[in-house]
Amino acid sequence: MEKNVNLNTNVKIASTSSLKDILRNTIRNNIRQYTMVIALLGIWIIFQFLTKGIFISPRNLSNLFLQSASIAILACGMVLVLVAGHIDLSVGSVVGFTGAICAVLMTKHHFGTIPTILIALGVGILIGIWQGFWVAYRQVPAFIVTLAGLLMYRGGVLGVTGGKTVSPMNDSFKAIGQGYLPKLTNLPFHDTTALIGLIFMIAYVIFEINKRKSRIKYGFEVLPMNLQIAKIIGGLIVIGLVMSIMITYMGIPYAVLLLMAIIIIFTVIAEKTTFGRYVYAIGGNKEAARLSGINIRRVNMLVFILMSVLATVAGIVYTARLNAATGSAGANMELDAIASAVIGGTSTLGGEGTIVGCIIGALVMASLDNGMSLMNLGVTWQYIVKGLILLLAVWVDIATRKTAT
Amino acid sequence: MSDYILEMKNITKEFPGVKALDNVTFKVKRGEIHALCGENGAGKSTLMKVLSGVYPAGTYSGEIYINGKLQTFYGIKDSERAGVAIIYQELALVKQMSVAENIFLGNEFAKNNFINWEKTYSEAEKILKEVRLDVNPATKIVNLGVGQQQLVEIAKAISKRAELLILDEPSSSLTEAETENLFQILRELKAKGVTCIYISHKLEEVFEIADSITILRDGKTISTDDKNDINEDIVITRMVGRELTQRFPKKTNKPGDVILRVKNWTVYNPEIPDKKLIDSVSFNVRKGEILGVAGLMGAGRTELFMSIFGSYGVNVSGDIVLEGKPITIKEPKDAIKYGISYLSEDRKRYGLVLKQDVKNNVTLASLDRVSKSGFVNDNEVIRHTNHYVSSLRIKTPSVEQKVVNLSGGNQQKVVMAKWLMTKPKILILDEPTRGIDVGAKYEIYCIMNDLAAEGVGIIMISSELPEILGMSDRIIIMNRGRITGEISSREATQEKIMQYATGGR
Ligand SMILES: Nc1ncnc2c1ncn2[C@@H]1O[C@H](COP(=O)(O)OP(=O)(O)OP(=O)(O)O)[C@@H](O)[C@H]1O
Ligand SMILES: [Mg+2]
Numbered sequence: 001m002e003k004n005v006n007l008n009t010n011v012k013i014a015s016t017s018s019l020k021d022i023l024r025n026t027i028r029n030n031i032r033q034y035t036m037v038i039a040l041l042g043i044w045i046i047f048q049f050l051t052k053g054i055f056i057s058p059r060n061l062s063n064l065f066l067q068s069a070s071i072a073i074l075a076c077g078m079v080l081v082l083v084a085g086h087i088d089l090s091v092g093s094v095v096g097f098t099g100a101i102c103a104v105l106m107t108k109h110h111f112g113t114i115p116t117i118l119i120a121l122g123v124g125i126l127i128g129i130w131q132g133f134w135v136a137y138r139q140v141p142a143f144i145v146t147l148a149g150l151l152m153y154r155g156g157v158l159g160v161t162g163g164k165t166v167s168p169m170n171d172s173f174k175a176i177g178q179g180y181l182p183k184l185t186n187l188p189f190h191d192t193t194a195l196i197g198l199i200f201m202i203a204y205v206i207f208e209i210n211k212r213k214s215r216i217k218y219g220f221e222v223l224p225m226n227l228q229i230a231k232i233i234g235g236l237i238v239i240g241l242v243m244s245i246m247i248t249y250m251g252i253p254y255a256v257l258l259l260m261a262i263i264i265i266f267t268v269i270a271e272k273t274t275f276g277r278y279v280y281a282i283g284g285n286k287e288a289a290r291l292s293g294i295n296i297r298r299v300n301m302l303v304f305i306l307m308s309v310l311a312t313v314a315g316i317v318y319t320a321r322l323n324a325a326t327g328s329a330g331a332n333m334e335l336d337a338i339a340s341a342v343i344g345g346t347s348t349l350g351g352e353g354t355i356v357g358c359i360i361g362a363l364v365m366a367s368l369d370n371g372m373s374l375m376n377l378g379v380t381w382q383y384i385v386k387g388l389i390l391l392l393a394v395w396v397d398i399a400t401r402k403t404a405t
Numbered sequence: 406m407s408d409y410i411l412e413m414k415n416i417t418k419e420f421p422g423v424k425a426l427d428n429v430t431f432k433v434k435r436g437e438i439h440a441l442c443g444e445n446g447a448g449k450s451t452l453m454k455v456l457s458g459v460y461p462a463g464t465y466s467g468e469i470y471i472n473g474k475l476q477t478f479y480g481i482k483d484s485e486r487a488g489v490a491i492i493y494q495e496l497a498l499v500k501q502m503s504v505a506e507n508i509f510l511g512n513e514f515a516k517n518n519f520i521n522w523e524k525t526y527s528e529a530e531k532i533l534k535e536v537r538l539d540v541n542p543a544t545k546i547v548n549l550g551v552g553q554q555q556l557v558e559i560a561k562a563i564s565k566r567a568e569l570l571i572l573d574e575p576s577s578s579l580t581e582a583e584t585e586n587l588f589q590i591l592r593e594l595k596a597k598g599v600t601c602i603y604i605s606h607k608l609e610e611v612f613e614i615a616d617s618i619t620i621l622r623d624g625k626t627i628s629t630d631d632k633n634d635i636n637e638d639i640v641i642t643r644m645v646g647r648e649l650t651q652r653f654p655k656k657t658n659k660p661g662d663v664i665l666r667v668k669n670w671t672v673y674n675p676e677i678p679d680k681k682l683i684d685s686v687s688f689n690v691r692k693g694e695i696l697g698v699a700g701l702m703g704a705g706r707t708e709l710f711m712s713i714f715g716s717y718g719v720n721v722s723g724d725i726v727l728e729g730k731p732i733t734i735k736e737p738k739d740a741i742k743y744g745i746s747y748l749s750e751d752r753k754r755y756g757l758v759l760k761q762d763v764k765n766n767v768t769l770a771s772l773d774r775v776s777k778s779g780f781v782n783d784n785e786v787i788r789h790t791n792h793y794v795s796s797l798r799i800k801t802p803s804v805e806q807k808v809v810n811l812s813g814g815n816q817q818k819v820v821m822a823k824w825l826m827t828k829p830k831i832l833i834l835d836e837p838t839r840g841i842d843v844g845a846k847y848e849i850y851c852i853m854n855d856l857a858a859e860g861v862g863i864i865m866i867s868s869e870l871p872e873i874l875g876m877s878d879r880i881i882i883m884n885r886g887r888i889t890g891e892i893s894s895r896e897a898t899q900e901k902i903m904q905y906a907t908g909g910r
Binding site for chain 1: 421422714716736737738740741742747749754755756757758759760761765769770772773776779780781783784787788805823
């Protein structure tokens with residue numbers, strides 16, 4: 001009987017939530033994601049005017065997705081690294097190094113595409129273990145370990161390539177960075193891409209319905225039916241829009257397909273696995289995580305291995321797109337990856353960040369590159385504008401976060 | 406000038422999903438010590454943060470008058486200028502800086518931006534004397550105990566020579582002697598004409614030190630009375646909205662076989678590796694027993710159990726025998742695997758991931774139980790969290806609320822829930838009811854008894870003697886890293902415990 005008094009206050013808050021409250025709460029909880037999406041669309045619209053209508057065209061946006069792929073792949077790993085409270089400065093050099101290994105294996109030793117990729121991934125894993133060892137088991141700050149890595153692997157790139165441009169790649173390897181999914185029929189749009197879009201849509205609907213069913217089974221509150229339907233339709237529209245850009249052009253590039261798979265896998269890792277939860281806990285409060293029985297060293301090790309594997313994947317995509325490996329390949333990519341993650345709301349102090357956010361961040365960075373090239377702005381201005389946007393984005397993030405509490 | 410130094414009128418403050426203050430009126434007479442009481446989450450800290458400008462004017466509605474003059478505070482500097490100083494519930498010192506630097510942080514003795522260190526240290530020494538803290542002002546904060554840090558906070562507030570001093574649960578981490586010392590300081594300040602607002606869940610203290618008492622419940626003012634017009638029972642009834650007849654549930658424990666045996670446990674200080682902190686300690690715990698651990702601050706109680714849990718000390722030696730089998734614990738994860746859980750006395754540092762929500766914190770130490778082959782089942786996470794939210798009465802708008810937004814006592818309940826969820830065989834509770842209101846304490850005591858009835862061996866470290874006496878089946882007392890006495894609950898008295906605690910025989 002005495003318990004009732006207080007329990008009621010809890011229940012009341014939950015059950016009186018009206019449609020308006022729910023809407024207000026979802027907006028408040030996701031305000032950062034929304035502002036980032038709005039900022040991205042804003043940038044697109046501005047470029048649309050400045051480029052006299054070239055920017056928002058299926059052709060250009062398809063290219064933009066393709067160009068952003070390697071940075072976006074890096075950013076997915078960088079989110080985990082930053083969330084765990086570390087940083088990885090070596091990824092640009094790893095991109096160059098693994099790309100150079102691929103190029104040399106194919107041109108000089110005539111390896112097939114699959115063995116080449118496997119060897120590169122093996123090198124990536126070794127690099128990850130090396131860096132993870134120093135960070136996790138020898139407590140050397142990641143900043144130092146990966147700064148050392150940045151130098152060492154750059155040396156490796158020069159050693160492997162001899163400082164010269166190495167090309168060309170096998171055709172099947174090249175396709176990873178340049179190719180598009182083949183078309184099967186003579187329909188006026190890209191059929192296989194449309195099919196993939198359809199599969200995404202169906203998977204999304206099934207996912208939402210299952211989630212709802214399971215929540216009902218547990219007796220938890222669910223969205224009112226009309227809102228739930230609105231949410232699903234909204235999700236379908238987003239998938240539809242993204243896919244239609246590519247459907248009406250040349251279809252989905254392999255690299256973008258790969259990126260989509262990585263986004264899904266890493267979102268699941270970050271949000272649905274115990275490992276992911278541990279990464280957030282360690283970044284949020286290492287001591288509390290340790291006392292909760294989390295094996296911090298193992299988690300940190302795995303974070304660095306995942307990062308280096310992704311850097312290798314990015315290296316493959318990048319080298320394939322350029323169809324060449326050079327001594328400076330991948331230079332400064334670590335900075336773009338960090339900027340993408342941070343623009344996407346990842347905290348440099350650890351403990352906070354999302355994969356979806358960093359993808360939007362990567363698109364922002366790629367859009368700036370792409371739009372300014374279309375405008376024929378020199379590299380000088382590209383750097384200056386990108387720097388300013390990074391600063392602005394983080395400031396807006398901090399400001400909105402303040403008002404949200 | 407009016408009699409009231411402070412009048413807060415119709416203060417309403419809302420957070421997303423929570424109305425923390427609902428038309429609160431609060432008046433404090435000049436020169437008195439005014440206690441503010443209420444359950445966890447009643448709005449006490451929020452009201453004080455409104456008063457001190459932490460929540461700037463405009464983020465709440467209502468008016469604040471100081472000495473009859475309407476005030477608008479946009480930040481702490483504004484309220485300090487009006488003579489208000491606050492000591493927060495959560496310690497806010499810069500750990501890597503010295504005591505003196507902390508005391509004058511933001512109010513440095515400087516000429517042309519150059520700090521006058523001599524004056525800083527000599528003034529710091531004077532103020533430290535006022536609060537009877539006997540440390541070198543150059544000591545870094547990290548090297549101080551929690552109780553000493555609390556005194557530095559008080560020194561910092563005193564240094565501002567405020568007219569109105571707010572203390573938000575200053576005594577929750579102090580021992581009785583330290584609390585007595587604090588009261589002495591407060592009385593001296595009162596004699597100098599300083600007005601105090603004192604927040605505490607320890608009602609004996611409130612009745613000892615306060616002149617009048619205001620009670621908040623669910624963000625509303627319930628009453629303000631002269632201390633002599635009411636008593637503890639009335640205060641409790643008004644706080645919790647119902648009558649609470651006893652402070653401790655009836656003892657029903659039937660201790661069984663010995664489940665944990667610790668032999669010759671010795672630990673050295675990680676900072677000064679040749680200094681022995683724990684000296685050859687041996688004890689045992691039985692199934693279904695509540696073992697109370699008493700001692701003064703610095704007796705080594707926390708160090709003993711943190712080292713057993715695998716999270717403290719160097720050159721640790723000794724044997725642990727669990728259910729008849731010797732075990733080795735290198736890290737907390739080993740301990741948890743063996744079914745030993747440890748709730749830390751420092752919830753912010755060792756307990757919570759503040760940026761994360763309630764459900765992630767509650768399930769952090771037992772994620773494996775709500776996941777299958779590495780994949781977390783979110784619905785199971787919510788179900789378990791809901792269970793603890795209602796059984797511990799955690800006041801939160803939802804399980805998705807970030808823990809940093811909960812009131813102090815509710816944060817403590819979240820850590821408690823985390824360790825309960827590990828379903829331990831041995832549960833070590835280090836100051837488990839710190840900052841928790843009377844009603845919720847009773848609930849936690851009931852849960853401890855239930856666990857004991859299920860056969861869990863419970864070790865309770867506590868600096869509150871009534872709690873030790875009211876809950877323990879057996880009590881061990883520590884002094885300077887050794888166990889100096891062991892008494893059964895039947896023969897235990899405060900005097901006996903204190904005698905052992907101070908090292909006398
Ligand atoms: N920053 C915040 N964001 C959201 N809710 C908050 C925030 N700060 C406090 N609250 C809520 O406001 C209510 C009052 O909290 P407050 O900290 O004032 O309680 P309290 O009386 O000091 O409790 P305790 O005795 O536990 O310290 C609680 O329900 C709390 O969850
Ligand atoms: Mg409080």
